[in-house]
Amino acid sequence: MDYLELLLESIGTLTLNKMRTGLAVLGIVIGIGSVIALVSLGQATQQAIQLQIQSLGSNLLTVRPGAISQGGIRGAAGGRTTLTLDDAGAISTSNQISTVKYVSPETEQRTQITTGSNNTNTQIIGVIPIYATVHNVTIASGNFISQSDIDGMTKVAVLGPQVVTDLFGENVNSIGESIRVSGQTLTVIGVTTSKGGSGFMNQDDIVYIPLSTAQKQLFGTNYLSSIAVEAKSAEVMVDAQNEVGYLLLSRHNLKDPTQADFSIMNQQDILNTVSSTTGTFTALLSGIAAISLLVGGIGIMNIMLVTVTERTREIGLRKALGAKKKVIITQFLTESIILTFTGGIIGIIVGIIASYIISNLTGSIFVVSPHSILLAFIVSAGIGILFGWYPARRASNLQPIEALRYE
Amino acid sequence: MSKSPIIQISHISKIYKIYSVETVALLDVSFKIDQGEFVAIMGPSGSGKSTLMHILGALDKPTSGEYILDGKNVENLTDDELAEIRNQKIGFIFQAYNLLPRTTALKNVTLPMIYAGIPKEERRERAKKYLSLVGLSDRMLHTTNQLSGGQQQRVAIARALSMNPSLLLADEPTGNIASIQAEEIMNIFRKLNDEGHTIVMITHEADIAQHAKRIIHIRDGKIVDDISNNKQKKIKS
Ligand SMILES: Nc1ncnc2c1ncn2[C@@H]1O[C@H](COP(=O)(O)OP(=O)(O)OP(=O)(O)O)[C@@H](O)[C@H]1O
Ligand SMILES: [Mg+2]
Numbered sequence: 106m107d108y109l110e111l112l113l114e115s116i117g118t119l120t121l122n123k124m125r126t127g128l129a130v131l132g133i134v135i136g137i138g139s140v141i142a143l144v145s146l147g148q149a150t151q152q153a154i155q156l157q158i159q160s161l162g163s164n165l166l167t168v169r170p171g172a173i174s175q176g177g178i179r180g181a182a183g184g185r186t187t188l189t190l191d192d193a194g195a196i197s198t199s200n201q202i203s204t205v206k207y208v209s210p211e212t213e214q215r216t217q218i219t220t221g222s223n224n225t226n227t228q229i230i231g232v233i234p235i236y237a238t239v240h241n242v243t244i245a246s247g248n249f250i251s252q253s254d255i256d257g258m259t260k261v262a263v264l265g266p267q268v269v270t271d272l273f274g275e276n277v278n279s280i281g282e283s284i285r286v287s288g289q290t291l292t293v294i295g296v297t298t299s300k301g302g303s304g305f306m307n308q309d310d311i312v313y314i315p316l317s318t319a320q321k322q323l324f325g326t327n328y329l330s331s332i333a334v335e336a337k338s339a340e341v342m343v344d345a346q347n348e349v350g351y352l353l354l355s356r357h358n359l360k361d362p363t364q365a366d367f368s369i370m371n372q373q374d375i376l377n378t379v380s381s382t383t384g385t386f387t388a389l390l391s392g393i394a395a396i397s398l399l400v401g402g403i404g405i406m407n408i409m410l411v412t413v414t415e416r417t418r419e420i421g422l423r424k425a426l427g428a429k430k431k432v433i434i435t436q437f438l439t440e441s442i443i444l445t446f447t448g449g450i451i452g453i454i455v456g457i458i459a460s461y462i463i464s465n466l467t468g469s470i471f472v473v474s475p476h477s478i479l480l481a482f483i484v485s486a487g488i489g490i491l492f493g494w495y496p497a498r499r500a501s502n503l504q505p506i507e508a509l510r511y512e
Numbered sequence: 513m514s515k516s517p518i519i520q521i522s523h524i525s526k527i528y529k530i531y532s533v534e535t536v537a538l539l540d541v542s543f544k545i546d547q548g549e550f551v552a553i554m555g556p557s558g559s560g561k562s563t564l565m566h567i568l569g570a571l572d573k574p575t576s577g578e579y580i581l582d583g584k585n586v587e588n589l590t591d592d593e594l595a596e597i598r599n600q601k602i603g604f605i606f607q608a609y610n611l612l613p614r615t616t617a618l619k620n621v622t623l624p625m626i627y628a629g630i631p632k633e634e635r636r637e638r639a640k641k642y643l644s645l646v647g648l649s650d651r652m653l654h655t656t657n658q659l660s661g662g663q664q665q666r667v668a669i670a671r672a673l674s675m676n677p678s679l680l681l682a683d684e685p686t687g688n689i690a691s692i693q694a695e696e697i698m699n700i701f702r703k704l705n706d707e708g709h710t711i712v713m714i715t716h717e718a719d720i721a722q723h724a725k726r727i728i729h730i731r732d733g734k735i736v737d738d739i740s741n742n743k744q745k746k747i748k749s
Binding site: 107110114117121122415418419422423424425426427428429430431432502504505506507509 | 566569571572573591592595596598599600604606610612613614615619623624626627628629671
């Protein structure tokens with residue numbers, strides 16, 4: 106009996122038992138499809154979080170007043186009165202600094218903002234124009250803070266979309282409207298595009314005003330709450346950190362780094378903090394994927410095993426009529442392979458389509474990981490083939506009459 | 513005419529054990545069947561006829577005893593060797609027909625020929641020939657469940673004949689067939705027997721048994737009577 110004959114025999118049996126074939130294929134489709142969809146949902150979310158962090162700016166160092174709290178409390182810690190505009194100026198102009206591209210001095214405060222009828226508590230940041238470049242802020246309508254706003258200490262503000270919604274309502278044109286902050290009236294000149302994020306990371310719940318206006322008119326301080334420094338490339342991040350650190354130490358007349366009255370955080374530090382959160386998330390998703398794989402696997406196993414009684418009789422009969430063991434096992438194996446591959450390919454297509462629909466519905470990125478496809482396929486196909494082969498092997502070892510009488 | 517035994521069983525017993533209850537289906541049965549014989553086996557229901565037939569057909573193993581089939585001790589043959597012998601030499605008609613469900617009569621008859629490696633065209637030709645022989649030329653494409661009990665039985669007969677076996681084992685081959693058609697089946701058997709095929713047939717109808725040259729009676733798993741039938745029934749040709 107040649108292999109083509111066997112293949113035709115297998116296909117014949119599969120098409121004869123449409124219900125059984127259909128259910129087995131369905132089990133595999135669900136097993137593979139759900140894993141692919143779930144993993145892609147997880148990865149989309151993970152990438153979204155990562156992009157969010159990157160949207161804070163790339164190759165970014167953040168200099169903050171006060172030392173990192175290690176080895177006890179320092180005199181200057183938390184005082185927030187160590188970084189000045191001159192420090193920022195020095196970083197951008199000093200000849201000791203060679204690896205820095207942009208410097209963005211910033212001063213921020215949480216403040217109550219009011220309009221005629223509404224109010225909100227939000228983050229106000231005094232910025233210079235380069236802030237937009239360093240932090241990847243883009244403007245949806247109007248303009249960002251300009252150099253002439255800094256020079257003229259104008260009373261203008263650029264709002265994040267969340268602030269617009271809170272104060273004026275959704276999709277309301279707020280350009281030209283007035284807001285009141287700390288007894289001052291500011292005119293809205295621009296609205297930024299949405300960056301998403303939530304909680305302390307919400308990049309949309311921010312009001313930008315000229316740094317000079319913030320320092321002189323609103324907060325009444327000459328100090329900065331942070332200096333954002335963008336390095337020329339990711340490779341020189343450490344050099345930049347060192348250059349800025351030593352420059353500030355000498356400017357503050359401090360001899361060694363342990364006395365620093367400021368701290369420099371790089372983006373990697375932030376990523377590290379967040380990655381512990383995403384790690385938990387990934388574990389959760391892997392768990393869900395594993396469970397759906399298990400459920401799919403059990404489904405496949407069931408349908409393969411449920412048909413065993415009928416198949417055992419069939420095997421007994423084929424053996425009685427002269428089929429050798431190898432021929433029987435090969436036929437059943439061929440059937441299982443056809444089933445799992447058909448189901449597998451449909452499952453992959455269904456999984457990808459489902460991922461695409463989910464990403465469209467949730468507005469997240471559409472990613473499909475080849476690893477999840479491979480894993481889901483191997484596990485489902487493995488289970489399908491194993492539980493197609495095992496009962497066939499067992500039945501083919503019975504005396505034909507025992508197999509024929511099996512119930 | 514030199515006759516050598518095709519079947520030789522000695523002290524065959526078959527005991528089924530369900531939990532600790534033992535059912536003796538066959539007890540110390542011995543006999544010999546020569547090539548070219550036509551043997552009928554008779555006995556009441558439950559006397560062990562089918563059990564004996566399954567052992568003769570190498571479909572089941574006895575609990576004890578020795579079975580020499582065509583000069584070979586069955587116990588020493590592997591599963592695959594037995595499968596080949598069943599395929600090439602033995603035609604088995606099951607009491608319960610045992611057809612593939614949801615499968616056409618034609619396909620059912622071709623099944624043993626597939627395992628014999630006979631080319632597709634020849635398989636179909638032969639299947640058609642034997643289905644016509646048993647009077648089913650108009651039912652070839654009916655599936656098993658679309659056939660009556662008697663028709664299913666005739667498909668099973670056609671299947672057993674399709675490999676032109678030298679040993680035909682028939683378990684109640686006419687049990688579900690009306691007497692006229694049963695006579696036709698018997699004519700086929702007689703013709704095969706005349707050509708030299710060995711036939712062992714279980715029947716509970718004395719009339720049918722009269723076609724055989726030898727009649728074995730069994731009761732409670734033991735042979736009670738083994739006589740040659742001198743008045744073999746005449747057949748209309
Ligand atoms: N698989 C089995 N397990 C237990 N007992 C069995 C089994 N098969 C048959 N028997 C018993 O063996 C005895 C002989 O059964 P067998 O089928 O050989 O009878 P039979 O002579 O063919 O009967 P009938 O004329 O009704 O077909 C019966 O008592 C039956 O109950
Ligand atoms: Mg019986």
